[in-house]
Amino acid sequence: MCQGRTEDGRLCGVVSPEFSDLEAMCGWSCVHTMRYPNHTSFRMVADVPMVLVPQ
Ligand SMILES: [Zn+2]
Numbered sequence: 001m002c003q004g005r006t007e008d009g010r011l012c013g014v015v016s017p018e019f020s021d022l023e024a025m026c027g028w029s030c031v032h033t034m035r036y037p038n039h040t041s042f043r044m045v046a047d048v049p050m051v052l053v054p055q
Pocket of ligand 1 (some may be wrong): 002005012014036
């Protein structure tokens with residue numbers, strides 16, 4: 001999700017499609033930053049698998 005600000009100061013908030021690899025995600029953010037040069041801050045919403053190990 002883009003954390004850049006639009007010209008009137010609102011949060012851009014454009015959400016990318018889901019990516020399963022980091023390279024595709026970087027590609028998307030590069031294209032977005034090329035279009036909006038001041039949008040250089042992004043938030044990654046990650047789905048991280050975890051396994052609980054009983055002690
Ligand atoms: Zn943006």
